[in-house]
Amino acid sequence: MTVIKTSIGRRSFLKTSALAGGGMMLSFSWLAGCKPPDETVALPKEWFELNGYLKIGDNGLVTIMSPNPEIGQNVKTSMPMLVAEELDVDWKNVIVEQAPLNTSIFTRQLAGGSQSISQGWKSLRMAGATAKRMLREAAAKAWQVPVDEVTTEASMLYHKASGKSASYGEMASAAAKIEVPAEVELKNNSNFKIIGTSRNNVDGQKIVTGQPLFGLDYRKEGMLIAMIAHPPAFGMKLKSVDDTQARNMPGIKDVFTIKTYPEEYALQWCDVDSFPELVVVVGNTTWEVMNARKALKLEWEQFPDHELTSSTFWGTAVKIKVPGGLENSTQHTKVMAEFSAKAGNVVRKDGNPEAVFKKAAKVVERSYAAPFLAHNTMEPMNFFANVTDDKAELVGPIQTPEFMEKSVAAILNLPLEKIDIQMTRQGGGFGRRLYGHFLVEAAVISKRIKAPVKLIYTREDDMSFGVYRPAYHALYRAALDENNNLIAFHVKAGGIPESPLFANRFPAGAVDNYLAESWTASSNISVGAFRAPASNFIAGAEQSFLDEVAEAAGKDPIQFRLDLLDRALNKPVGEKNDYEAKRLAGVLELVRSKSNWGQDMPNIHRGVSAYFCHDSYVAHVIDLKVESGKPRVEKVHCAVDCGIVVNPIAATNLVEGGSVDGIGHAMYSGLTFTNGTPDQTNFNKYRLIRHKEAPKAIDVHFVESDVDPTGLGEPPFPPVIGALANALYKATGKRHYQQPYLGEGITLG
Amino acid sequence: MATFNLNVNGKKQAVDVDPETPVLWVLRDHLDLVGTKFGCGMAQCGACTIHIDGTATRSCMLPVSSVGDQKITTIEGLSEKGDHPVQKAWLEHDVPQCGYCQAGQIMSAAALLKENPTPTDEQIETAMNGNICRCGTYVRIKAAVKTASKNLNA
Numbered sequence: 047m048t049v050i051k052t053s054i055g056r057r058s059f060l061k062t063s064a065l066a067g068g069g070m071m072l073s074f075s076w077l078a079g080c081k082p083p084d085e086t087v088a089l090p091k092e093w094f095e096l097n098g099y100l101k102i103g104d105n106g107l108v109t110i111m112s113p114n115p116e117i118g119q120n121v122k123t124s125m126p127m128l129v130a131e132e133l134d135v136d137w138k139n140v141i142v143e144q145a146p147l148n149t150s151i152f153t154r155q156l157a158g159g160s161q162s163i164s165q166g167w168k169s170l171r172m173a174g175a176t177a178k179r180m181l182r183e184a185a186a187k188a189w190q191v192p193v194d195e196v197t198t199e200a201s202m203l204y205h206k207a208s209g210k211s212a213s214y215g216e217m218a219s220a221a222a223k224i225e226v227p228a229e230v231e232l233k234n235n236s237n238f239k240i241i242g243t244s245r246n247n248v249d250g251q252k253i254v255t256g257q258p259l260f261g262l263d264y265r266k267e268g269m270l271i272a273m274i275a276h277p278p279a280f281g282m283k284l285k286s287v288d289d290t291q292a293r294n295m296p297g298i299k300d301v302f303t304i305k306t307y308p309e310e311y312a313l314q315w316c317d318v319d320s321f322p323e324l325v326v327v328v329g330n331t332t333w334e335v336m337n338a339r340k341a342l343k344l345e346w347e348q349f350p351d352h353e354l355t356s357s358t359f360w361g362t363a364v365k366i367k368v369p370g371g372l373e374n375s376t377q378h379t380k381v382m383a384e385f386s387a388k389a390g391n392v393v394r395k396d397g398n399p400e401a402v403f404k405k406a407a408k409v410v411e412r413s414y415a416a417p418f419l420a421h422n423t424m425e426p427m428n429f430f431a432n433v434t435d436d437k438a439e440l441v442g443p444i445q446t447p448e449f450m451e452k453s454v455a456a457i458l459n460l461p462l463e464k465i466d467i468q469m470t471r472q473g474g475g476f477g478r479r480l481y482g483h484f485l486v487e488a489a490v491i492s493k494r495i496k497a498p499v500k501l502i503y504t505r506e507d508d509m510s511f512g513v514y515r516p517a518y519h520a521l522y523r524a525a526l527d528e529n530n531n532l533i534a535f536h537v538k539a540g541g542i543p544e545s546p547l548f549a550n551r552f553p554a555g556a557v558d559n560y561l562a563e564s565w566t567a568s569s570n571i572s573v574g575a576f577r578a579p580a581s582n583f584i585a586g587a588e589q590s591f592l593d594e595v596a597e598a599a600g601k602d603p604i605q606f607r608l609d610l611l612d613r614a615l616n617k618p619v620g621e622k623n624d625y626e627a628k629r630l631a632g633v634l635e636l637v638r639s640k641s642n643w644g645q646d647m648p649n650i651h652r653g654v655s656a657y658f659c660h661d662s663y664v665a666h667v668i669d670l671k672v673e674s675g676k677p678r679v680e681k682v683h684c685a686v687d688c689g690i691v692v693n694p695i696a697a698t699n700l701v702e703g704g705s706v707d708g709i710g711h712a713m714y715s716g717l718t719f720t721n722g723t724p725d726q727t728n729f730n731k732y733r734l735i736r737h738k739e740a741p742k743a744i745d746v747h748f749v750e751s752d753v754d755p756t757g758l759g760e761p762p763f764p765p766v767i768g769a770l771a772n773a774l775y776k777a778t779g780k781r782h783y784q785q786p787y788l789g790e791g792i793t794l795g
Numbered sequence: 796m797a798t799f800n801l802n803v804n805g806k807k808q809a810v811d812v813d814p815e816t817p818v819l820w821v822l823r824d825h826l827d828l829v830g831t832k833f834g835c836g837m838a839q840c841g842a843c844t845i846h847i848d849g850t851a852t853r854s855c856m857l858p859v860s861s862v863g864d865q866k867i868t869t870i871e872g873l874s875e876k877g878d879h880p881v882q883k884a885w886l887e888h889d890v891p892q893c894g895y896c897q898a899g900q901i902m903s904a905a906a907l908l909k910e911n912p913t914p915t916d917e918q919i920e921t922a923m924n925g926n927i928c929r930c931g932t933y934v935r936i937k938a939a940v941k942t943a944s945k946n947l948n949a
Contacts, residue, residue: 263829296813423929707929737924738920738924
């Protein structure tokens with residue numbers, strides 16, 4: 047039993063009461079999952095709030111607030127499950143509501159880094175345990191018995207000795223008056239009743255019936271529609287606007303320009319300043335605004351080299367050089383080759399790699415590259431804003447509400463408490479909605495036109511605005527001795543404009559002589575985090591390379607990796623290795639056994655891969671079949687160690703999705719540039735994986751674990767790329783070094 | 796601007812709009828039926844799929860003037876109680892991740908099963924290929940279509 051200090055004080059309780067109770071809640075009840083799961087259950091006459099996370103109705107219904115943004119990672123179901131577990135409530139009596147941004151109650155209301163569950167693991171359980179303790183104390187008081195003798199189960203309170211019992215609903219009113227305990231006990235893992243059991247998506251019914259859930263679905267009386275026009279190329283800014291025709295078109299209210307960030311404003315890491323001035327068209331309906339925007343006559347000009355000051359996620363100020371000029375993909379390829387041929391910054395060095403490479407019996411050297419990628423959430427960027435003189439109401443899809451609240455407050459010159467951010471369900475995130483420029487733009491537009499407004503991006507706006515996954519390159523070298531032992535390893539990795547290198551991950555720690563170098567090339571194309579940043583490239587490169595090294599050494603690719611991991615576990619090189627060799631070996635062993643690795647099957651070509659990121663371990667085996675000359679992924683076998691699995695049905699879905707996502711992007715997707723302009727701005731040219739190309743089956747296996755949960759949204763994505771490349775090699779006899787692999791004359795399905 | 800008398804989910808609806816307005820935006824902006832989603836605006840992703848006289852159609856490039864008296868069915872009108880076999884199968888398989896594309900997927904699947912109640916895997920893939928799921932729920936979608944097919948024919 048873990049005893050933890052509560053951090054839910056009376057103050058936060060009172061503050062939430064004002065926010066979450068009464069009229070305020072009604073005004074955004076369209077967002078809430080507030081329909082009882084079973085329609086025959088009536089809503090309670092009165093709700094009693096025990097803390098900011100939950101309230102209990104007089105009839106026993108429990109409303110649990112889900113604090114974090116829901117982007118498809120299913121936290122709106124799995125986070126409330128943690129509260130419900132410790133509360134000992136029957137899940138069928140639970141209603142889930144999306145919490146608004148409220149930093150006085152909730153911590154880390156952010157969707158990023160695959161950390162919602164791991165960071166909420168204690169705080170959410172504490173919220174449930176605190177309320178349960180208050181219910182027990184209320185019952186003990188009412189029954190005049192010691193609190194330790196009051197037990198709970200499935201929304202009921204019991205005193206065994208006297209035979210007394212009461213429902214949570216009956217005791218809720220009294221419990222709300224109990225002092226918040228200073229510390230509470232959390233359950234032992236073995237006593238979990240909800241955690242570890244499959245619970246379907248709490249928004250499932252609303253999704254399949256098309257209820258308004260997403261930002262783009264939000265509507266408010268008197269709301270106008272806005273769209274922006276941004277420069278057609280990176281490296282360009284607005285020169286002149288002729289809106290004579292546009293502003294006289296039907297339904298158009300206004301056309302004007304905005305500067306999203308004022309001169310004196312200090313940019314945060316999640317602000318995007320590639321297009322500082324935008325043209326805005328505001329009107330009554332989307333179609334009218336789209337048409338008027340087409341009638342704008344806009345001139346653009348190039349901007350010179352300049353420097354921006356921004357800050358990191360942790361708040362450290364950084365200077366960023368933004369070169370002028372219009373960039374081309376052909377130039378990017380050249381730049382990457384040039385950097386790769388030069389010495390990089392040495393990030394880690396063990397032993398004497400240079401000398402060992404010279405005396406090696408065999409050296410394998412390969413280079414890998416991948417293009418920029420657009421996130422392409424299915425729901426394009428959008429946000430609702432209603433800004434008045436003294437407050438701002440913002441509703442929509444955002445992964446970083448806490449950070450954007452600060453941006454908006456500074457830009458509108460309003461105190462933080464006057465900024466109200468409501469999170470809708472989000473039609474995908476993948477990192478794109480960490481960067482809330484669209485929220486700021488909506489706020490600035492609303493302030494200017496003094497009306498509620500919904501800003502909408504088209505797919506083209508979205509795909510050409512930037513915040514891309516950087517373009518990456520990695521050079522690998524491996525030295526083998528005459529007995530085919532890996533005696534030295536060298537990686538030199540860089541990107542435009544960020545490096546994908548993780549110098550302290552596998553195979554660091556497993557090779558005596560190791561060198562990791564990094565480089566970056568500047569660019570005016572804006573980039574950002576994309577599902578499993580950097581890992582989304584480097585895992586595929588590294589795992590493809592290891593496959594080739596294993597082959598050169600004449601070893602089975604799984605056994606080759608396991609031998610290295612054995613070395614890293616028992617006699618690690620260096621002290622900074624940031625992965626657990628045992629757990630990485632664990633997923634490889636699991637996928638080896640579950641996939642019957644080593645068993646030959648007719649027309650099945652297999653590739654393996656394993657990777658660690660976001661504190662979790664994932665290994666894939668891909669079975670490719672060649673049908674009428676085309677490879678098709680017959681099956682993906684996937685082993686995952688993410689600690690305790692909170693909600694298996696959703697976790698499995700996420701692993702399946704991550705696997706499909708990795709295969710799709712490695713195979714088909716890429717963004718290229720001509721004179722600063724993206725060559726692909728919609729799905730006719732930018733390819734995403736489709737039904738016919740998807741794996742026919744995906745088998746997901748979780749390592750049984752008692753370790754606190756670690757990341758799951760991102761870890762299944764990176765390694766599958768290596769497994770795909772390695773299986774393609776087996777199927778076609780050709781190694782793949784350049785993503786998307788489709789460009790190398792291969793198609794799936 | 797012109798007035799169009801539409802038949803949407805069995806209900807007569809009059810709208811006064813530019814004849815070129817895509818049905819998608821008539822539904823979303825004028826009729827407050829937002830279940831039909833905007834994804835690409837060029838009939839490439841399938842998020843806007845509706846039924847026109849029972850046939851799966853992308854509404855984002857379909858001018859309202861071309862509909863006439865054909866019956867428009869949206870996700871909101873697929874079933875009265877949200878219990879169409881396809882919707883039920885979607886819940887049973889817990890298909891959605893973000894959920895944004897799923898209305899379009901469901902509309903494509905429902906139209907397929909109406910035309911072909913027992914599709915093969917290949918027929919499912921072909922019929923659904925115009926619907927992108929960025930979260931990658933394809934395997935579950937296929938399983939759900941098969942479950943719906945089984946239940947329809949039970």
